[in-house]
Amino acid sequence: MAEIVRVVVDAMGGDNAPVEPVKGAVEAVKEKKEIHVILTGQKEVIEKELAKYPDYPTDRIEIVHASEVIETAEPPVNAIRKKKDSSIVVGLNMVKKKEADAFVSSGSTGAVLVGGQVIVGRSKGVERPPLAPLLPTLEGVSLLIDCGANVDARPSHLVQFAKMGSIYMEHVVGIKNPKVAIVNNGAEEEKGNALVKETFPLLKACKDINFIGSIEAREIPMGYADVIVCEAFVGNVILKLYEGVGAAMMKKIKGGMMKNLRSKIGALLVKPALKETLKDFDASEHGGAPLLGLKGLVVKTHGSAKAVEIRHAIFQCEQFTKQEINVKIAERILESKNQEPAKEQED
Amino acid sequence: MAEIVRVVVDAMGGDNAPVEPVKGAVEAVKEKKEIHVILTGQKEVIEKELAKYPDYPTDRIEIVHASEVIETAEPPVNAIRKKKDSSIVVGLNMVKKKEADAFVSSGSTGAVLVGGQVIVGRSKGVERPPLAPLLPTLEGVSLLIDCGANVDARPSHLVQFAKMGSIYMEHVVGIKNPKVAIVNNGAEEEKGNALVKETFPLLKACKDINFIGSIEAREIPMGYADVIVCEAFVGNVILKLYEGVGAAMMKKIKGGMMKNLRSKIGALLVKPALKETLKDFDASEHGGAPLLGLKGLVVKTHGSAKAVEIRHAIFQCEQFTKQEINVKIAERILESKNQEPAKEQED
Numbered sequence: 001m002a003e004i005v006r007v008v009v010d011a012m013g014g015d016n017a018p019v020e021p022v023k024g025a026v027e028a029v030k031e032k033k034e035i036h037v038i039l040t041g042q043k044e045v046i047e048k049e050l051a052k053y054p055d056y057p058t059d060r061i062e063i064v065h066a067s068e069v070i071e072t073a074e075p076p077v078n079a080i081r082k083k084k085d086s087s088i089v090v091g092l093n094m095v096k097k098k099e100a101d102a103f104v105s106s107g108s109t110g111a112v113l114v115g116g117q118v119i120v121g122r123s124k125g126v127e128r129p130p131l132a133p134l135l136p137t138l139e140g141v142s143l144l145i146d147c148g149a150n151v152d153a154r155p156s157h158l159v160q161f162a163k164m165g166s167i168y169m170e171h172v173v174g175i176k177n178p179k180v181a182i183v184n185n186g187a188e189e190e191k192g193n194a195l196v197k198e199t200f201p202l203l204k205a206c207k208d209i210n211f212i213g214s215i216e217a218r219e220i221p222m223g224y225a226d227v228i229v230c231e232a233f234v235g236n237v238i239l240k241l242y243e244g245v246g247a248a249m250m251k252k253i254k255g256g257m258m259k260n261l262r263s264k265i266g267a268l269l270v271k272p273a274l275k276e277t278l279k280d281f282d283a284s285e286h287g288g289a290p291l292l293g294l295k296g297l298v299v300k301t302h303g304s305a306k307a308v309e310i311r312h313a314i315f316q317c318e319q320f321t322k323q324e325i326n327v328k329i330a331e332r333i334l335e336s337k338n339q340e341p342a343k344e345q346e347d
Numbered sequence: 348m349a350e351i352v353r354v355v356v357d358a359m360g361g362d363n364a365p366v367e368p369v370k371g372a373v374e375a376v377k378e379k380k381e382i383h384v385i386l387t388g389q390k391e392v393i394e395k396e397l398a399k400y401p402d403y404p405t406d407r408i409e410i411v412h413a414s415e416v417i418e419t420a421e422p423p424v425n426a427i428r429k430k431k432d433s434s435i436v437v438g439l440n441m442v443k444k445k446e447a448d449a450f451v452s453s454g455s456t457g458a459v460l461v462g463g464q465v466i467v468g469r470s471k472g473v474e475r476p477p478l479a480p481l482l483p484t485l486e487g488v489s490l491l492i493d494c495g496a497n498v499d500a501r502p503s504h505l506v507q508f509a510k511m512g513s514i515y516m517e518h519v520v521g522i523k524n525p526k527v528a529i530v531n532n533g534a535e536e537e538k539g540n541a542l543v544k545e546t547f548p549l550l551k552a553c554k555d556i557n558f559i560g561s562i563e564a565r566e567i568p569m570g571y572a573d574v575i576v577c578e579a580f581v582g583n584v585i586l587k588l589y590e591g592v593g594a595a596m597m598k599k600i601k602g603g604m605m606k607n608l609r610s611k612i613g614a615l616l617v618k619p620a621l622k623e624t625l626k627d628f629d630a631s632e633h634g635g636a637p638l639l640g641l642k643g644l645v646v647k648t649h650g651s652a653k654a655v656e657i658r659h660a661i662f663q664c665e666q667f668t669k670q671e672i673n674v675k676i677a678e679r680i681l682e683s684k685n686q687e688p689a690k691e692q693e694d
Contacts, residue, residue, distance in 0.1 A: 138595050151532060151540040185498060185583035193498040193580045217587035221595035233540045236532035237584055240564035245592040248485050248568035249628065253600070256624030257617055266616025270603075273610035277603030281596065 004036050005318045006100040008091040011041035011049075012069045013107025015304050021106065022049040024310025029060040031311070035318055036060045038100055040087040042067065066090040072303065076110030076149075080118060088112060092119040095296035102297035102317035104288060106305040113149045116291045116298040123326065125333040126293035128157045130232070131300060132165060133239055133289035134173070136281045139223025143169050143178075147235035147289065155199040158182070158229050159206065163336065164292045164329050165227035166209045171323040172290075172316065177210045178226035183234055184214035195231060203229070208332065246281070287312035290320065293329060297321065351383050352665040353447040355438040358388035358396075359416045360454025362651050368453065369396040371657025376407040378658070382665055385409045385447055388416070388434040413437040419650065423457030423496075427465060435459060439466040442643035449644035449664035451635060453652040460496045463638045463645040470673065472680040473640035475504045477579070478647060479512060480586055480636035481520070483628045486570025490516050490525075494582035494636065502546040505529070505576050506553065510683065511639045511676050512574035513556045518670040519637075519663065524557045525573035530581055531561035542578060550576070555679065593628070634659035637667065640676060644668065 009025050011018045018041060025037040039046050043065040050061065068086040070079045083089060088107055092115045094100040103120075105112050113131060122129055130146030145165040146153065153161075162180050169178035182203060184192050191214065192200065203211045215225050217238065230238065257267035287309060288301035297320050299313045320326075356372045358365045365388060372384040386393050390412040397408065415433040417426045430436060435454055439462045441447040450467075452459050460478060469476055477493030492512040493500065500508075509527050516525035529550060531539050538561065539547065550558045562572050564585065577585065604614035634656060635648035644667050646660045667673075 138598060149532075183584065185580050196580075217584040218591040218594075220588060221591045233532050233543075234581060234584055237530065237564040237581055238588060241567065241585060241588050242592055244565035244568045245589055246596060247565075249593060249596050249625075251485060252624050252628050253621060256621040259620035259624065263617045263620035266613040266618075266620075269613025270610045270617055271613075273606035273613075274600060274603040277599050277606065278596075281599050 003034065005034055005102070005321045006036045006038060007314050007317045008038045008040055008064075008094050008100045008103045009310065009314065010087045010091055010103070010105035010107050011039040011046045012066070012087040013105040014301070015106075016306060017041075017106065018045050018049045020305060020307045021310050022046060023307035024305075024314065025061060026050070026053045026056045027307055027311045028314040030056050032315065032318065035314060036062070037314065038062045038064050038091075038094065040064050040066045040091040040094075041069070064090060064094070070108050070111045072108045074108065074111070076108060076114040079108065079111050080115045088115055089119065092116065092298070095298070096120050098296075100296075101321040102299060104299045104301060104310065104313045104317060106301045106303055106310070109300055109303075110149055112298060112300045113291060116294055120294045120296045120298060123293050123295055123330045123333065125330070125337050126164075127160055128153065129291050129293035130157075130161045130164065131289050131291050132161075132168065134286040135220065135228070135239070135242060136286065137221050137223030141173065141286050142220065142223060142226055142228050143173070144228045144230070144235055144238060145292070146230065146232045147239050148232045148291070151231060151233040153195070153231040155195065155202055158195070158199045158231065159202050160293070160333060160336075162203055162206065162209050162211070162227060162229045163332050165229065167325060167328050167332060168290065168292060169226045171325055171328065172319045175226050179212045179224070180209045180227040180229060181212050181215035181225035183220075183228060183230040183238070184216065187214055187216060208336070287316040290316070293333075295326065297326065350381065352381055352449070352668045353383045353385060354661050354664045355385045355387055355411075355441050355447045355450045356657065356661065357434045357438055357450070357452035357454050358386040358393045359413070359434040360452040361648070362453075363653060364388075364453065365392050365396045367652060367654045368657050369393060370654035371652075371661065372408060373397070373400045373403045374654055374658045375661040377403050379662065379665065382661060383407045383409070384661065385411050385438075385441065387411050387413045387438040387441075389414065411437060411441065417455050417458045419455045421455065421458070423455060423461040426455065426458050427462045435462050436466065439463065439645070442645070443467050445643075447643075448668040449646060451646045451648060451657065451660045451664060453648045453650055453657070456647055456650075457496060459645060459647050460638060463641055467641045467643045467645060470640050470642055470677045470680065472677070472684050473511075474507055475500065476638050476640035477508045477511065478636050478638050479508075479515065481633040482567065482575070482586070482589060483633065484568050484570030488520065488633050489567065489570060489573055489575050490520070491575045491577070491582055491585060492639070493577065493579045494586050495579045495638070498578060498580040500542070500578040502542065502549055505542070505546045505578065506549050507640070507680060507683075509550055509553065509556050509558070509574060509576045510679050512576065514672060514675050514679060515637065515639060516573045518672055518675065519666045522573050526559045526571070527556045527574040527576060528559050528562035528572035530567075530575060530577035530585070531563065534561055534563060555683070634663040637663070640680075642673065644673065
C-alpha cells in the first residue's frame with residue numbers, strides 16, 4: 001500500500017479549465033495529506049492560476065508541462081495519436097510509466113477513453129474496459145456500468161462489467177455484497193432483447209457476485225441495485241436522460257416558484273432546505289466515472305465539472321489506489337477465466 | 348368522416364378499474380357530443396358504477412358484457428387465446444368488426460399489444476406496429492416511438508416508425524412538419540450502435556419526413572424533437588426512467604420541504620403554483636399511448652390511469668378517427684413500399 005497517492009489532474013480539460021481543475025487540486029491536497037497532485041498542461045497558465053492560492057502545501061502540487069490541448073470536438077483517435085504533448089497524453093503516459101497512480105480529466109470523453117485503452121492499456125483478461133459513473137439514487141449511489149464509447153457489447157463483456165462493478169462498489173464506495181442487476185424492459189424472466197436474454201443466465205451462474213435479476217429503468221433512481229449492468233448505448237441513454245429529466249424538472253420548478261408573489265415568498269423560505277436535499281441528488285458530489293479494467297486508474301469527470309467534483313474524483317483515486325482495486329479486478333478476472341471452458345478471449 | 352366516434356373502454360383494466368375507466372367515460376361523453384363510449388366488462392359491476400352518475404347522456408354510454416378479466420401477470424399470448432370473453436378480447440373484436448373505431452385499456456400492456464396485433468391486425472405493409480406514448484417536455488410533448496414489446500428492431504422498422512410518428516404528431520397533436528430524430532449516444536455522425544448507424548442514412552433519404560438527425564437522451568426532455576425514434580428496448584428504458592427520475596425527484600423535494608418549520612411554511616405558499624406548473628410535466632394529462640399501424644386504433648393507458656387520462660385517451664381516439672390517421676398511415680406506407688426496390692417485407 002503506497003503511503004502517498006499520486007494523481008495527475010488534466011489542468012486544460014473541460015469547460016472550466018484551468019480554473020476549476022486547479023482549484024479542485026488545491027482543495028484536495030489541503031484536505032488530505034496523503035495526496036500528491038500533478039497538474040498537466042501549459043505551465044505558465046497553471047502557475048498563474050496556482051498563484052491565486054497563497055496557503056497550500058506547495059510540495060504536494062507539481063506541474064508537468066504539456067504544450068498542446070485536445071479539444072472536445074476533435075476525433076479522439078487522431079487527437080491521441082497526433083497530440084503527443086497534450087495534457088491528456090502526457091498525463092496518461094505518467095500513469096503508464098507508474099510515475100502516477102491515476103489520471104483525472106474533464107476533457108474530451110472520447111480522447112480519455114481511447115487514450116486510457118491505448119496508452120495505459122487493459123488489464124490481462126479484461127475484454128473491454130467499461131466507463132462506470134455513479135448515479136445518485138434515493139438510497140445513495142449506484143454504479144452504472146457501461147457508459148463507454150464501445151457499443152454493441154457481447155454477453156461476456158457484461159459479465160465482466162458485473163464483476164468489476166461489484167469490486168468497485170464494495171471497496172471504493174464501501175457497500176458490502178453489492179446487489180447487481182441487469183437493465184431490462186420488464187421484470188419477468190422471459191423479457192429482454194437478445195443480449196439480455198443471453199447474459200441473464202451467465203450472471204445467474206456467477207458465484208462471485210450478488211445477482212438479483214432484472215431491473216426496469218423506473219427502479220434505477222429508487223436505488224434497488226448497487227451495480228446496474230448494461231450495454232454502453234443503453235448506459236449512455238440512462239446517464240444522459242437522468243441529467244436531462246433532472247434539469248428539465250428543476251427548470252419547471254423554478255418557473256413555478258416565480259409565478260406570483262405568494263410563491264416567490266414561499267420560494268425564499270423553502271430554498272435552503274431544498275438546496276440541501278437536492279445536493280444528494282447531484283452527480284457531481286460523487287466524483288467522476290472510472291474507466292475500469294485498465295493497468296492504472298483513469299477517471300472522467302463531467303465536461304462542466306467544478307472544483308468540488310475534481311476534488312471528489314481525486315479522493316476516489318486515493319481510495320481506489322489504497323484498496324488496490326486494479327489488483328483485485330485482475331485477480332477476479334483471471335480466476336473467472338480459469339473456471340471457464342476454453343474459448344476465444346479477445347475482442 | 349364519421350359524425351359519431353365510437354370508443355370501447357375496457358372497464359376492467361388497470362389498478363383503478365372499474366372506478367376510473369367508468370368515470371373517465373362519463374366525463375368524456377359529457378364534454379363532447381360526438382363521442383359514444385362502449386364499456387366492456389362485467390355488466391353488473393359496470394352498471395353499479397354508472398349508477399353513481401345521475402346526469403350524463405345515457406344514450407351515449409353502452410355496456411357490452413364480458414365475463415372474464417385478464418390479469419396483468421398472465422402471459423399475454425395465452426390470455427388472449429384462452430379468455431375469449433374478457434373485456435380486452437371482446438373490445439378488440441368490436442374494433443375488428445368495425446362496430447367501434449377505437450379501444451382504450453389500462454389493463455395488461457402485453458395482452459393489449461398482442462391482442463391488437465392478433466385480433467385487430469396490422470395495416471397492409473406495416474412490418475411492426477409500434478407503441479408510441481407522448482412524453483412531456485419543456486416545449487410540450489414528443490412522441491416516443493417505439494416502446495412496444497417487440498425488441499431488436501430492424502432499420503426498416505425504425506423508418507416506418509418515423510413515418511407513422513410524423514403523421515400522428517401532425518394530425519392528432521397538431522404539429523406542422525414535425526421534427527424527427529433518432530436516439531443516439533452522441534451528436535456526431537459516426538456515433539451509434541449497429542442499428543442506428545444503419546438506420547441513419549435511410550431516415551436521411553426519406554423525403555416525406557423532417558429528419559433532423561440524432562438526439563442524445565439529455566435533450567429529449569428539452570423538446571428538441573417531436574418524434575423520437577428508437578428501438579423498443581431503448582424506448583422502454585427512456586419511458587420508464589422518465590417516470591422514475593421524476594418520481595424520485597418529487598420525493599426528494601417533498602422531503603426537503605418538510606425539513607423544518609421555515610421550509611414547511613414556504614411549502615404551503617409555493618405549493619399551488621408548483622402543482623400547476625408540474626401538471627404540464629405529467630404524462631397522464633396527455634392521454635395514452637397509441638399502438639400505431641393497425642387496422643383500427645388501440646390505445647394503452649397507464650396501469651394506474653385515473654379518469655383524466657382515460658378521458659384524454661378517448662379524445663385522442665376521436666381526433667385520430669376524425670383525421671383518418673389509419674388511412675393516412677396505410678397510404679404513406681404503401682407509397683414508400685412502391686418507391687423501394689423489391690425486397691422481403693415481412694417479419
